[in-house]
Amino acid sequence: MELRPIIISHADRLSACREKIEEAVYLIIQGEKLVGFSSTEIAMAIADVADDYILAASRKRVATH
Template identity: 60%
Template sequence: MELPFIQVNHADRLFACRQKIEEAVHQIIFSERLVEFTPAEIAMAIADIADDYILTIAKQHSAKH
């Protein structure tokens, strides 16, 4: 799917990003290679990794001020 160009500060940018990556994230969550983990466990791990990244970015921005 071809998405329209969206300015960096535009409110729809997060939605456009989600549309672009959602299928890949679902492939990870439901991957048969990760069969020893449930889809819920994988989704929570992805959320935890994302949360760590967001906290790191927040710390970097607060250190610059």
């Protein structure tokens, strides 16, 4: 996948990151037959894991500053 040139700013980096990972995330979500959960359940679990990761990263950042 070819990314468009981006200006280094928070919003552009987030958009570029999403473009890079979106297809892989959808493949995981659509793997419902492999894991026995609905695609909605898988998407919610991914969001929950991502939320936990962000919270842990923010705590780590606060602790190191």
